[in-house]
Amino acid sequence: ATSGPAPALFQSTEVNFEERLMRWSTGWYGEGSGPGRAPGNGRPVPGCEAAWTVGWPADRVRAAGSGPLALAVVGDCGADDQQLGRALERVRAKDWRALTRWPGSYLTIARSGEAWAVIGDLAGQHPVYWRTESAGTWWSTSAGALAALDGAPVDPTALAAHLAFGQPDVLGQRSLFRTVNRVPTGHLLLIRPEQSAAVRYEPAEYTPVNLHEAAPIVRAALSEAVAVRVGDRPVSADLAGLDSTTLACLAARSGPVDAVTFADERLRDDDLAYAVRTAATVPNLAHHTVPGSLDTVYYEAVGDLDRLPVTDAPSAYVVTASIKRAVLDTVAVRTRVPGVHFTGAAGDAVLSAPSAYLADLLREGQHRRAFRHAQAHARLRRTSVLSVLRRARPASRTDLPASWRQLAATLRQVPGEWVPQAQQPVGWTPLLATAGWMSPDVRGQLANALDTAAGHSAGAPRLLAAWADRQDLARVGTETSGWREIALAGHGIEIAAPFLDNEVIRACLAVPADERGAPGRYKPLLAEAFTGTGVLPGFVLSRVTKGGFNALAYAGLTRHAPVLMDLLGSSSRLAAAGLVTQAPVARMLARAAAGQPTAQGALHLAVAAEVWLRQLEAHAASSWWEVGARAAA
Template identity: 80%
Template sequence: MATGGPAPLCLSTTETMQQISESGRLMRWSTGWYGAVGHDRRPRGGRPIAGLEAAWTVDWPTGRVRTAGSGPLALAVIGDCGADDQQIGQALERVQAKDWRALTRWPGSYLVVARSGEALAVIGDLAGQHPVYWRAEGAGTWWSTSAGALAALDGAPVDPTALAAHLAFGQPDVLGRRSLFRTVNRVPTGDLLLITPEQATAEHYEPADTEPVHLRDAAPTVRAALTEAVAVRLDGRPVSADLAGLDSTTLACLAAKRGPVAAVTFADERLRDDDLVYAVRTAATVPNLQHHTVPGSAQTVYYAGLNDLSSLPLTDCPNAYVVTASIKRAVLDTITTQQTGGVHFTGTAGDAVLSAPSAYLSDLLRTRQHRRALQHAQAHARLRRTSAWTVLCRARRASRTDLAGAWRQLASVLRSAPREWVPQAQQPVAWTPLLATADWMSPDVRGQLANALDAASDRARAPRLLAAWADRQDLARVGADANGWREIALCGHGVDLAAPFLDNEVIRACLAVPADERGAPGRYKPLLGEAFTATGVIPDFVLSRVTKGGFNALAYAGLTQHAPVLADLLGASSRLAAAGLVNQTPVARVLTRAAAGQPTAQGALHLAVAAEVWLRQLEATDARSWWEVSARAAA
């Protein structure tokens, strides 16, 4: 792991932040030790995993930690997994054969820990809901689903270059195995952690490219995968679900096939969308959907509550949902007035797997499908009220390079002066888009980020097509964000968040369909329509819907209402500013434009606020929050 660059972010504890440590709940996580000699620590509140030596779960319900075997042949599955106990026992044959990918093919979202002789495999999921990290010590290796916990072993600081990459690119795998903390390694998307007496390393288990399946042929597989993904979570707990867009409505209807569902629609009148109209009609049509409306208020806007960070749970990386926490809590409050705890379904990631951005046009040009590229460009142009030539020009540059070449070009851009802000939709298509936050960083940080990109380009591993790379990165980003939302739901309301579109088998089924079929203009989410039309699960009027709600009105209202809080958060005392990751001048410009109702870099501000909150939360978290001295060491 690189050790050069800006000084690490060393954070000091403050009284306000200490309240988070005292009142907040650390997240669910798992960890373990592999070494020739014993360990001197164990996770605080950890429960040993049966059959595996020196491995624990923290805050996971007993029923969602299942094991088979012991000693040199052992398997543990942690999370929502559709395999029954017999199947998990039979899977020991796959463990013995070291057929690791076979252990990731069950419905649901879960972590796998498998031991075959001297080899230990720790396998996360394809969307980062169960991330895996490791750090080597002289006597062995610690692994964990929490990078923060591993950093807390010896107070390893935040890596400012890695945090800069998080802010500038929004693609988790750009810096590969480099985590947000120094000395802590991350397992990239589609890889597993393999530990042997010789080494600990990340190895591929998911192919970079998949065999394409035409949309019509894939539809039954997608329907089966989604049906199983929902069924896995229906284990007798109370069930609730968002009932808003096409994706969440699909999940609510699938759950309602098996029992009552408290369906909730956030219906702030400032949104001016038709989510509520469709929700009311759906609930009147589909049995078992008990509909509840969540009205908006002065506080259900973006950035509300950031003047009191003690109300936000600790997360392992910057949590995008701190910006919209008040909206999520309003929904959760409504749920908990109807039932206690339970599981709540959200359509998060439906956009990522059921459709595709127009960036796939670059792939059509790359593969010389010029006639199809022109046809699609003309259709996209009509939707955007522009010309087909403009659409194709945006796509051309990315069609003429690969990922490594794109990163070298991006490094060159970072070494030059910051750009004037242009909306992302007007910029050329890119393998890795450079976000506006990159232009808020100091020249030194930009230079270090460019150096890191150059180094990453030498070992870049990417699918052949840009759309496949972008799909994987979008899912990894959305998965990490969903973990933040999950902590808000669990910490404050005792509700488990379920995001089935992020399950391995749902991802595989959907992304096997080429992007130009999933994202073809003229039909909204055709894969979902093909999968569920005439099945009796989802009403036809839902499947024929072409509208989608948006939160822009609440974003601008929050920017205007809470501008002083944001200016203070990212002002003179900002941790990001101290590290050269944010310059106050462009931030002030964003707030001024937003207050005037002008278009602005909302996404960049969103990222910066989440990162600033996260850095301040870390100040309150020390090793005692995560670890305690093991009985062996005490003796």
């Protein structure tokens, strides 16, 4: 990406994913008797020739049929064996979407004649990647494992897009590794003798359903999502905000739940008060407080990379790892392993909506409704109605491809002074502060990639909210996968995030954003779904407050500023590739130390990416075994 020798990570990548990345799946479809390679410690998937899982428990890999008509699911899938057997008719008909409608979060592998479909989930917890060779196609849920087949390097431009935009689908099928393709959100991988391609199976926008009609569907989907994970395992749950409290109360209807609340006195929120009151009201909830300490701050874990598991993509949870470990330590003391721990991750993304939906109301000519909503948002933000509408108006006059072309033009200019995101115009793809930290060469390459992406954006949603919702979910799904690796590697605990399940996403996002995000009520969809059901106490459903971690973020930034400056300084792998430059990072860290507004999200992304690159470099090995006479990579 820049002149001079590139760091090793941008030359070759061979990571020991069978040891470091605990769970992944892979398969080969092509000519001859076999691919000549198999994943280390891989277990064949029943009924699916040349497909394996690595690290998945046997009861989480189930199948029906074999040969030219086969179906397998990997993960938490609510379909029983009889349902899987009946679903073979849907496989025969190539009705792929029908195979994604069961409760839970799982990967689907299906064969109908010569056609194979590999289907991840809508939130990227089971991502799908592929690469083609002359004799066939490899697929995997791990991009790094596919890169390790021949040492394919990290793609600096794709990593730049990850840092600058935070929206996984901006560059479409481009993964973080060269020669490795990714299946975008809402698509599946369809492998046929003539080609392998990503094919859309989920509509870009859902047919609108009003909030009242959607409420019982949301309640049923969320209840099933929790029930499918409980079983006979020990259950624990976060008990903090409205989202996690809902999951804890649903789980408690099936049996005992160890509920934990992280209660650092620096947070100054009311999560603990609500948690104590909820546990005293709801049967089967045993409440435990996790006190904060000097070490439970952001960035505490980045000084010791050996204690962090290698993930397949940069994970924002490396920033908050010490806080998550404190919670998991408390859970581990009180439950036997392996247990399942529920988190409310993605609740905000599906149950509410950012004020960007105002741009859609203006686009559709609903000016009176837009004005009423803008008034309410202005009161919440203590600003004027005019300023709220001015932020939304530019996005209402453009579409996704045009916005990317405008963004490309901005990237070719000299970066200006940093302005907090809340003060910038609403955008289809907001440009994060990290974009201003990159070298001109990298910004130019990223601009070129954006122009290319704009020319291949057919099928993009018409509404900004539809695009933003999906991207938020894909981002949260990837981050939650990182937390799952931390929990499994360090504690043997399963992380369950039901708000990321396909059916929960579909039920919630069918409600228009202006109904989910109406500022007059806090998460009205959840209240409509559970009021009068006895699942949640009334005082929980009427809650209008939400905790935040800003105090711990600033405490971590202040305490670990020297570590972060060294991490992102002259020896940084990101710096060697031109993905960050030292001066703007130093200025941003100085702002944080002074208690001034800071681009926290941008710093999180940069730190997580730097940690990821260093881990890939430090744990070089091969993920594949040689099979037969063919040489392994």
